[in-house]
Every structure is written in C-alpha cells, then in structure tokens.
Amino acid sequence: MKVVKLSNGVTVSVREREDLNSVTVSVWIRAGASYETDRTRGIAHFLEHMMFNGSKNLPAGAIDREVESLGGEINAATSYDYTYYYINLPYEHGKRALELIAELVLNPLLSEEMLQKEKPIVLEEIARSKDNPQEIFAEKFMEKLYRKAPYRFPILGFEETVKEFTAEDLRNFYESLYTPERITVSIAGKVESEEMFSVTEELFGSLKRNSEVKEPEEEKAVTVADEFTVTHPAVAVPNVLLGWRLPRASREDIYYEILDSLLSSGRSSLLYRRLKEKGLAYGVYSSYQNLLLGSNFYIVVITDRIDESRKALKDTLQEVLSISKEEFEFAKEKLYKGEMFARESGEAEADAIGYALTVMRDKDYYEKFFSDLKEANYKEFLKRVQFLQEEPLTGLLLPAR
Structure with a gap:
C-alpha cells in the first residue's frame, strides 16, 4: 500500500490489486457519535443520511443511480469513532468512483427541506431498534459498561434529540469535523497508484476548512461488576452476556484477537467444545470491540440452561488462564x-486501511498485523488475559413473561 498526505492535510492511500477486477473507493472521517453533545445525540448518523440527499452539482438520488447503472454499489456507515462512505465499481470506473464520492462528501446541500423529509425516516429507524431485543440488549450493555466515554449513548441518538435537529446543526457538525486532517481517502483494487493520487489531489486538495475539535476523554480500563436484565416479548431463548472494559485500541489488540480466536473461532474453539458440543448452549461466541476511548471484550451464550452455562463458562475462562502453548x-x-481470507476482498482492505489511518492514525496497525501476530508472545498473552479473573458486567436477555 502507498500513502501520501495532500498539502491540505487529507490522507490518501492506494492498495493496488492486480488480482481484482473492481475498485473500492472509501472516504473515512474521524467524526462519529463520540463527538456529539447531549443536545446533538444521533447527529453523526443523521448527517450520514443527509449526505445522500443532494449535492451542489447533483440532485438527490443521482449518485446512487449512476453507481447502480455502472454495476456497482454505494453505502455508508456511522460508528462511535468514525463515519465512512464507499463506492464499489468495476475497475475501469475507478476515476468516476472518486469523482462521485468527492461530490457526495465535499458538496452536500444539507437543506432544511431535505432535513424535514429525512427526520421521519431516522425516527422510524429508532422506533424499529426498540422492537429488536438484540439491539436493546447491546445498547444497555454499552450504557452499563462505560461510565464516562460517549459509547454509553446509542449511535442512532434519541427521538427527542433527532426531532430538534436543524440544518444549522448539521452544517456546524459537518464543518467542524469534516476537515482535511480528519479525512482519509482509502482506495483498493485494480488501479494505478499515481493516477489515483493525481485525481484525488484534484478533487480533495482544494478543501480548506479548519476547526478546533475537543477530543473525547479516554476511559480507564476498569470493569465495574454489575448485573442487568432486559426482557422482551420477541425473545425466544435467553442470552447471557459477560463483558469487560479494556484499554484503548492499539497494536496490542493482537492479544485480544488471539483470545477471541481461541474462544470462538470454529468447532475447535473452547467455547464450542465446552458449551455447544455438550448441549449446554444453542450458540456461544466472543468478540473484541476495538475502540479509541476504551475497548471491550464480551462473551454471549444463547441458552435456556442459564445456571449450568454460567458455571461451564466460568470453568472455561479459568482454563484460558493456563492454556497450553500448543x-x-x-x-x-x-x-x-x-485474516488472510478476509484480505482477499478489496473492499475489506480499503476498510481496514481506512480505519488504521483515520482512527488509529497508524498505518502499521494494518501493515504490521501479520508480523505482530507472529511475534505475539505466549507469556505475554497469559498476562493480557488476566482480566478474565475480574468479575464481569453480566447481562441477561430474557423472554417477557
């Protein structure tokens, strides 16, 4: 991969892939839900919606239609630490993909008229999330796990905040956070690097926008042992969740990724063998969530044998603490x-590189993944997983009686 920084501060990366017949062009912005205030909860996600509602040079829907007519796809996503937009197209349309995504990201109208049309759509999305027990459970977990970091608030925001958004609110958020030094253009596919750099310079190099952004406060890696319960009529089988708060994302994440692999990667994994195979659970998995202000690790067990599963899970975690080197x-x-399989996808590579350069601000987070994995030390791993001895945050998702 090749990386350059334009004179105005925009970062551009190109990953040439001669084995592909497509190109992914994505624009990453260090501007997610973590940068909202109490009055603007949900505005990062709302802005993502609004970016597709017309630009200075193209009416609403025109970019989507052109991408589809060229045989590609366009989409976006908002998280806590970032927002990104991407276009996938056949490789011969790489330049056009850059032109279209630049128009989308750099020239949004953000009109009051379109804002009023978009509000019912986002409010409906919030309402639907309340009908999804898994979403409610996940939001409650984050709310309980974090005491200071903004991860305790839902990315969609709240009905009462979204209803009050104005076009001025959107423009203020956009202009303060969609600034050159917070933007990465990540390109992967069958392209020629110098051509892509040249086109990106033409499209993004003239962006001039500065602002002082107060970065959210990092939260210390201390898990407060607690228990919460969510009940919902749509739940058929109870879920048990155990979660721990960890240090902020870094290249040390490799140890938590190995732990996740050990616990729940395939039929050979510990959780599968100790719970699923023995009939104690219908399903069980773990996950490491790498976040800028404090990461987390959690395990979910889907079971109607709650007490037996919790005991088996506790025994399994003790086993991890003295796992063999083999x-x-x-x-x-x-x-x-x-990871090798995942990186066969150009889209996945563009995403991973965009995350590394935008959120972590460290290309080695992506480029040195395999060397970090190779060098990961057994004794260091045993030290890193000691948090499993701590009392976790425990959540129960139960059928409503």
Whole structure:
C-alpha cells in the first residue's frame, strides 16, 4: 500500500490489486457519535443520511443511480469513532468512483427541506431498534459498561434529540469535523497508484476548512461488576452476556484477537467444545470491540440452561488462564488464516486501511498485523488475559413473561 498526505492535510492511500477486477473507493472521517453533545445525540448518523440527499452539482438520488447503472454499489456507515462512505465499481470506473464520492462528501446541500423529509425516516429507524431485543440488549450493555466515554449513548441518538435537529446543526457538525486532517481517502483494487493520487489531489486538495475539535476523554480500563436484565416479548431463548472494559485500541489488540480466536473461532474453539458440543448452549461466541476511548471484550451464550452455562463458562475462562502453548499457537494460526481470507476482498482492505489511518492514525496497525501476530508472545498473552479473573458486567436477555 502507498500513502501520501495532500498539502491540505487529507490522507490518501492506494492498495493496488492486480488480482481484482473492481475498485473500492472509501472516504473515512474521524467524526462519529463520540463527538456529539447531549443536545446533538444521533447527529453523526443523521448527517450520514443527509449526505445522500443532494449535492451542489447533483440532485438527490443521482449518485446512487449512476453507481447502480455502472454495476456497482454505494453505502455508508456511522460508528462511535468514525463515519465512512464507499463506492464499489468495476475497475475501469475507478476515476468516476472518486469523482462521485468527492461530490457526495465535499458538496452536500444539507437543506432544511431535505432535513424535514429525512427526520421521519431516522425516527422510524429508532422506533424499529426498540422492537429488536438484540439491539436493546447491546445498547444497555454499552450504557452499563462505560461510565464516562460517549459509547454509553446509542449511535442512532434519541427521538427527542433527532426531532430538534436543524440544518444549522448539521452544517456546524459537518464543518467542524469534516476537515482535511480528519479525512482519509482509502482506495483498493485494480488501479494505478499515481493516477489515483493525481485525481484525488484534484478533487480533495482544494478543501480548506479548519476547526478546533475537543477530543473525547479516554476511559480507564476498569470493569465495574454489575448485573442487568432486559426482557422482551420477541425473545425466544435467553442470552447471557459477560463483558469487560479494556484499554484503548492499539497494536496490542493482537492479544485480544488471539483470545477471541481461541474462544470462538470454529468447532475447535473452547467455547464450542465446552458449551455447544455438550448441549449446554444453542450458540456461544466472543468478540473484541476495538475502540479509541476504551475497548471491550464480551462473551454471549444463547441458552435456556442459564445456571449450568454460567458455571461451564466460568470453568472455561479459568482454563484460558493456563492454556497450553500448543493451543495458543493454534489460535494464532486460525487468526492468521482468517485474516488472510478476509484480505482477499478489496473492499475489506480499503476498510481496514481506512480505519488504521483515520482512527488509529497508524498505518502499521494494518501493515504490521501479520508480523505482530507472529511475534505475539505466549507469556505475554497469559498476562493480557488476566482480566478474565475480574468479575464481569453480566447481562441477561430474557423472554417477557
């Protein structure tokens, strides 16, 4: 991969892939839900919607229609630490993909008229989320796990905040956070680097916008042992969740990724063998969530044998604390193969590179993944997983009686 920084501060990366017949062009902005205030909860996600409602040079829907007519796809996503927009097209349309995504991201109208049309759509999305027990459960987990970091608020925001958004609110958020030094253009596919850099310079190099952004406060990696319960009529089988708060995302994430591989990667994983295979759970999985202000690790068990599953899970976590070096190396090998498979996709590479350069501000977070994995030390791993001895945050998702 090749990376350059334009004179105005925009970062551009190109990953040439001669084995592909497509190109992914994505624009990443360090501007997610973490940068909202109490009055503007949900505005990062709302702005993502509004970016598709017309630009200075193209009416609403025109970019979507052109991308589809060229045989591609266009979409976007908002998270806590970032928002990104992407276009996938056949490789011969790489330049046009850049032109279209630049028009989308750099020239949005953000009109009052379109804002009023978009509000019912976003409010409906919030209402639907309340009908989804898994979303409610996940939001409650984040609310309980974090005491200071803005991750305790839902990305969609609240009905009462979204209703009050104005076009001025959107423009203020956009102009303060969609600034050159917070933007990365990540390109992966069958392209020629110098051509892509040249076109990107033409399109993004003239952006001049400065603002002082107060970065959210990082939260210390301390898990407060607590328990919460969510009940919902749509729940058929109870879920048990155990979660721990961890340090902010860094290249040390590799140890938590290995832990995730050890616990829940395939039928050979510990959780599968100790719970699913023995009939104690219908499903069980773990996940590491790498976040800028404090990460987390959690395990979910889908079971109607709650007490037995919790005991088996506790025993399994004790087993991890003294896992053999052979099992550790096997977990590393599974993680290696999984990442190799994931990187076959140009879109996945553009995403991973965009995250590394925009959120982590460290290209080595992506480029040195495999060397970090190879060098991951067994004794260091045993130290890193000691948090499993701490009392976790425990959540129960139960059928409503």
